[in-house]
Amino acid sequence: MSAPNLSRLHRFVTAVGAVLAEQPGEPAILDRVGGLLAELVAQDDWLPAAYARPDPQRYQQYLLHADSQERFSVVSFVWGPGQATPIHNHTVWGLIGMLRGAERSQPYARTADGRWEPGGEPTVLLPGQVEAVSPAVGDVHKVSNLHDDRVSISIHIYGANIGAVQRSVFLEDGTRKPFVSGYSNTELPNLWDRSAELNAALRG
Ligand code: FE2
Secondary structure (H helix, E strand, O other), rough: OOOOHHHHHHHHHHHHHHHOOOOOHHHHHHHHHHHHHHHHHHOOOOOOOOHHOOOOOEEEEEEEEEOOOOOOOOEEEEEEEEEEEEEOOOOOOOEEEEEEEOOEEEEEOOOOOEEEOOOOOEEEEHHHEEEEEEEEOOOOOEEEEOOOOOOOOEEEOOOOOOOHOOOEEEEOOOEEEEOOOOOOOOOOOOOOOOOOHHHHHHHH
């Protein structure tokens, strides 16, 4: 197998940094960074195998890059067959680009009595396609691998060090559980994964 073409990821990260240095508003970020992400996921020849490994128990979130100023982070989401997230939010802007396989994103909306129910039709993301989330454009969803017989992989970029952001998981009955996702990387010391201490603080 030939070496993964990491120059694509390098170009993406550098171009995103240049966009954010201009401090554009969120609509321009979603548009411009979304275009860069669409370019990145147009080719599936660059993601190293260590960041494409599924886990039989749960979906994986491998940190690919964290901006030193924590303006953004890039993560590969690796779905085993049939795996899904709980209903959750992000609290910051995010863009999801499909690299391999397919995923299904079901938006959720809050009811008058505080429960969560599906809000509109689910989106199916196919390789090369990009979807946005944020408190302004819709922040609560449940995502699943469209396939129950194979791995799917999407590349996510968020407007923060997402693994250390305090956010929420929701149950349909309205119950909210605070959580910090962390990252699944285990091979190297992960400077950016503060989830253990942050989750301990949340539990008091
Ligand atoms: Fe999400």
